[in-house]
Amino acid sequence: MMKKNGFTLAEVLITLAIIGVVATMTLPALMTNTAEQQAKTGLKKGINTLTEAAQMNQAIDGFDWGSVTVQSGTTPSPDTQSIYGLLAKRTSVDYSKSGTGKLPEGKGSAPAVVQGNYTVFFRDGSAISFPTNLYMTGNSATVQQDGLVYGLPVLYDTNGEKGPNILSNCSGNTLGPTSGKDSTAANATTQCASKNRVIKDQFGVRLRGGYVVPNGAAARWAYEN
DSSP: OOOOOOOOHHHHHHHHHHHHHHHHHHHHHHHHHHHHHHHHHHHHHHHHHHHHHHHHHHHHHSOOGGGOOSOOOSSOOTTSSSHHHHHHHHSOEEEEEESOOOOGGGSSSOSTTSTTEEEEEETTSOEEEEETTOOSOGGGGOBOTTSSBOOEEEEEETTTTOSOOOBOBSSSSOBOTTSOOOOOOSOHHHHTOTTTOBOOSEEEEEEETTEEEEOSHHHHHHHHO
Protein backbone atom coordinates (compact mmCIF):
# COMPACT_ATOMS: atom_id res chain seq x y z
CA MET A 1 0.00 0.00 0.00
CA MET A 2 1.38 3.41 -0.99
CA LYS A 3 1.99 5.81 1.92
CA LYS A 4 1.05 9.48 1.39
CA ASN A 5 3.42 12.16 2.72
CA GLY A 6 1.99 15.46 3.97
CA PHE A 7 0.92 17.54 6.96
CA THR A 8 -2.18 17.00 8.98
CA LEU A 9 -4.62 19.86 9.53
CA ALA A 10 -3.54 20.08 13.18
CA GLU A 11 0.10 20.46 12.20
CA VAL A 12 -0.72 23.23 9.73
CA LEU A 13 -2.80 25.12 12.30
CA ILE A 14 -0.09 24.84 14.93
CA THR A 15 2.52 26.14 12.47
CA LEU A 16 0.33 29.11 11.51
CA ALA A 17 -0.26 29.90 15.17
CA ILE A 18 3.49 29.94 15.87
CA ILE A 19 4.11 32.21 12.87
CA GLY A 20 1.37 34.54 14.10
CA VAL A 21 2.89 34.78 17.59
CA VAL A 22 6.38 35.48 16.22
CA ALA A 23 5.03 38.13 13.83
CA THR A 24 3.10 39.82 16.64
CA MET A 25 6.26 40.02 18.73
CA THR A 26 8.64 41.24 16.01
CA LEU A 27 6.58 43.52 13.73
CA PRO A 28 6.15 46.42 16.21
CA ALA A 29 9.89 46.56 16.84
CA LEU A 30 10.59 46.35 13.12
CA MET A 31 8.16 49.18 12.37
CA THR A 32 9.65 51.33 15.14
CA ASN A 33 13.17 50.79 13.84
CA THR A 34 12.09 51.66 10.31
CA ALA A 35 10.36 54.88 11.40
CA GLU A 36 13.38 55.81 13.53
CA GLN A 37 15.74 55.27 10.61
CA GLN A 38 13.55 57.39 8.32
CA ALA A 39 13.56 60.22 10.88
CA LYS A 40 17.35 60.04 11.26
CA THR A 41 17.83 60.12 7.49
CA GLY A 42 15.43 63.07 7.20
CA LEU A 43 17.29 65.02 9.88
CA LYS A 44 20.69 64.48 8.25
CA LYS A 45 19.33 65.50 4.88
CA GLY A 46 17.75 68.63 6.35
CA ILE A 47 20.92 69.71 8.17
CA ASN A 48 22.97 69.22 5.01
CA THR A 49 20.45 71.15 2.90
CA LEU A 50 20.25 74.10 5.31
CA THR A 51 24.03 74.20 5.69
CA GLU A 52 24.52 74.20 1.92
CA ALA A 53 21.95 76.99 1.56
CA ALA A 54 23.78 79.18 4.08
CA GLN A 55 27.18 78.56 2.53
CA MET A 56 25.90 79.29 -1.00
CA ASN A 57 24.27 82.48 0.17
CA GLN A 58 27.42 83.48 2.03
CA ALA A 59 29.55 82.95 -1.07
CA ILE A 60 27.18 84.80 -3.40
CA ASP A 61 25.61 87.51 -1.23
CA GLY A 62 27.84 87.60 1.85
CA PHE A 63 24.90 86.64 4.08
CA ASP A 64 24.59 83.55 6.28
CA TRP A 65 22.69 82.49 9.39
CA GLY A 66 25.02 84.57 11.54
CA SER A 67 23.99 87.68 9.61
CA VAL A 68 20.26 87.44 10.33
CA THR A 69 19.20 90.86 11.58
CA VAL A 70 15.63 91.07 10.30
CA GLN A 71 12.55 89.53 11.86
CA SER A 72 10.78 87.24 9.43
CA GLY A 73 7.31 88.56 10.21
CA THR A 74 4.15 87.25 8.62
CA THR A 75 4.85 88.65 5.15
CA PRO A 76 8.63 88.18 4.75
CA SER A 77 10.56 89.28 1.71
CA PRO A 78 13.25 87.17 0.01
CA ASP A 79 15.30 90.35 -0.30
CA THR A 80 15.72 90.85 3.46
CA GLN A 81 18.42 89.51 5.78
CA SER A 82 15.93 87.22 7.45
CA ILE A 83 15.69 83.46 7.85
CA TYR A 84 13.02 83.43 5.17
CA GLY A 85 15.18 85.58 2.89
CA LEU A 86 17.98 83.02 2.95
CA LEU A 87 15.64 80.06 2.52
CA ALA A 88 13.73 81.65 -0.35
CA LYS A 89 16.92 82.25 -2.32
CA ARG A 90 18.77 78.97 -1.80
CA THR A 91 16.26 76.21 -1.09
CA SER A 92 13.21 74.70 -2.80
CA VAL A 93 10.47 76.47 -0.84
CA ASP A 94 6.99 75.17 -1.55
CA TYR A 95 4.90 77.50 0.60
CA SER A 96 4.94 79.19 3.99
CA LYS A 97 2.44 80.34 6.60
CA SER A 98 2.04 81.54 10.15
CA GLY A 99 -0.50 81.16 12.90
CA THR A 100 -2.00 78.20 14.70
CA GLY A 101 -2.57 74.82 13.11
CA LYS A 102 -4.99 72.04 13.88
CA LEU A 103 -4.45 69.89 16.95
CA PRO A 104 -3.18 66.46 15.84
CA GLU A 105 -4.57 63.86 18.22
CA GLY A 106 -4.48 66.26 21.14
CA LYS A 107 -0.69 66.50 21.16
CA GLY A 108 -0.33 70.23 20.66
CA SER A 109 -0.23 72.37 17.58
CA ALA A 110 0.92 71.15 14.20
CA PRO A 111 4.59 71.79 13.45
CA ALA A 112 4.86 75.00 11.70
CA VAL A 113 1.86 76.23 12.75
CA VAL A 114 2.56 76.70 16.40
CA GLN A 115 0.97 79.98 17.47
CA GLY A 116 3.31 82.91 16.94
CA ASN A 117 5.60 80.87 14.71
CA TYR A 118 6.38 81.17 11.03
CA THR A 119 6.84 77.98 9.04
CA VAL A 120 8.46 77.37 5.70
CA PHE A 121 7.54 74.15 3.89
CA PHE A 122 9.92 72.62 1.37
CA ARG A 123 9.10 70.67 -1.78
CA ASP A 124 10.56 67.48 -0.32
CA GLY A 125 7.82 67.53 2.34
CA SER A 126 9.91 68.80 5.27
CA ALA A 127 9.46 72.08 7.13
CA ILE A 128 11.28 74.52 9.39
CA SER A 129 9.42 76.48 12.07
CA PHE A 130 10.61 79.47 14.09
CA PRO A 131 9.21 82.47 16.02
CA THR A 132 8.39 85.46 13.84
CA ASN A 133 10.69 87.64 15.94
CA LEU A 134 13.73 85.34 15.76
CA TYR A 135 16.89 87.08 14.61
CA MET A 136 20.54 87.38 15.63
CA THR A 137 20.66 89.22 18.94
CA GLY A 138 21.24 88.68 22.67
CA ASN A 139 21.89 85.05 23.61
CA SER A 140 21.80 84.06 19.95
CA ALA A 141 25.10 85.92 19.45
CA THR A 142 26.87 84.42 22.48
CA VAL A 143 30.14 82.79 21.44
CA GLN A 144 30.43 79.12 22.42
CA GLN A 145 33.54 77.07 23.23
CA ASP A 146 33.94 76.04 19.59
CA GLY A 147 34.23 79.69 18.55
CA LEU A 148 30.81 79.89 16.91
CA VAL A 149 27.83 81.80 18.22
CA TYR A 150 25.04 79.79 19.84
CA GLY A 151 22.87 80.35 16.80
CA LEU A 152 19.16 80.53 16.11
CA PRO A 153 17.15 77.64 17.61
CA VAL A 154 14.46 76.38 15.24
CA LEU A 155 12.24 73.32 14.85
CA TYR A 156 12.92 71.04 11.89
CA ASP A 157 10.12 68.66 10.91
CA THR A 158 11.22 65.84 8.62
CA ASN A 159 7.75 65.33 7.10
CA GLY A 160 6.03 68.71 7.43
CA GLU A 161 2.37 68.64 8.28
CA LYS A 162 2.15 64.84 8.37
CA GLY A 163 2.03 63.14 11.75
CA PRO A 164 2.92 62.24 14.35
CA ASN A 165 4.30 65.80 14.91
CA ILE A 166 6.17 64.81 18.07
CA LEU A 167 9.45 66.32 19.24
CA SER A 168 12.24 63.73 19.44
CA ASN A 169 13.74 63.53 22.92
CA CYS A 170 15.77 61.38 25.28
CA SER A 171 13.55 61.78 28.31
CA GLY A 172 11.36 58.78 27.63
CA ASN A 173 8.44 61.04 26.82
CA THR A 174 6.42 61.79 23.69
CA LEU A 175 6.72 65.54 23.98
CA GLY A 176 4.46 67.65 21.82
CA PRO A 177 6.05 70.58 19.97
CA THR A 178 4.71 73.07 22.51
CA SER A 179 4.99 71.04 25.72
CA GLY A 180 8.70 71.31 26.36
CA LYS A 181 12.14 70.97 24.86
CA ASP A 182 14.77 68.27 24.69
CA SER A 183 17.70 68.28 27.07
CA THR A 184 21.00 69.70 25.86
CA ALA A 185 23.22 67.45 28.01
CA ALA A 186 26.59 66.85 26.39
CA ASN A 187 26.67 63.05 26.44
CA ALA A 188 23.96 62.19 23.93
CA THR A 189 25.07 58.55 23.62
CA THR A 190 24.58 57.85 27.34
CA GLN A 191 21.48 59.96 27.71
CA CYS A 192 19.83 58.48 24.63
CA ALA A 193 19.86 54.86 25.76
CA SER A 194 17.13 52.84 24.05
CA LYS A 195 14.84 52.93 27.11
CA ASN A 196 14.88 56.75 27.13
CA ARG A 197 15.01 57.43 23.40
CA VAL A 198 11.97 58.71 21.53
CA ILE A 199 12.87 59.46 17.90
CA LYS A 200 9.96 60.92 15.97
CA ASP A 201 9.57 63.38 13.09
CA GLN A 202 10.61 66.65 14.77
CA PHE A 203 14.05 67.79 15.92
CA GLY A 204 15.65 70.90 17.35
CA VAL A 205 18.46 72.40 15.27
CA ARG A 206 20.50 75.60 15.49
CA LEU A 207 21.44 77.88 12.61
CA ARG A 208 25.04 78.98 13.20
CA GLY A 209 26.80 81.14 10.63
CA GLY A 210 27.44 78.93 7.62
CA TYR A 211 26.42 75.76 9.44
CA VAL A 212 23.45 74.00 10.97
CA VAL A 213 23.95 71.75 14.01
CA PRO A 214 21.69 69.47 16.06
CA ASN A 215 20.12 71.10 19.10
CA GLY A 216 19.39 68.72 21.95
CA ALA A 217 20.49 65.21 22.89
CA ALA A 218 18.02 63.39 20.64
CA ALA A 219 18.94 65.46 17.60
CA ARG A 220 22.64 64.91 18.26
CA TRP A 221 22.14 61.17 18.71
CA ALA A 222 20.09 60.90 15.51
CA TYR A 223 22.65 62.88 13.52
CA GLU A 224 25.67 60.95 14.83
CA ASN A 225 24.22 57.44 14.54
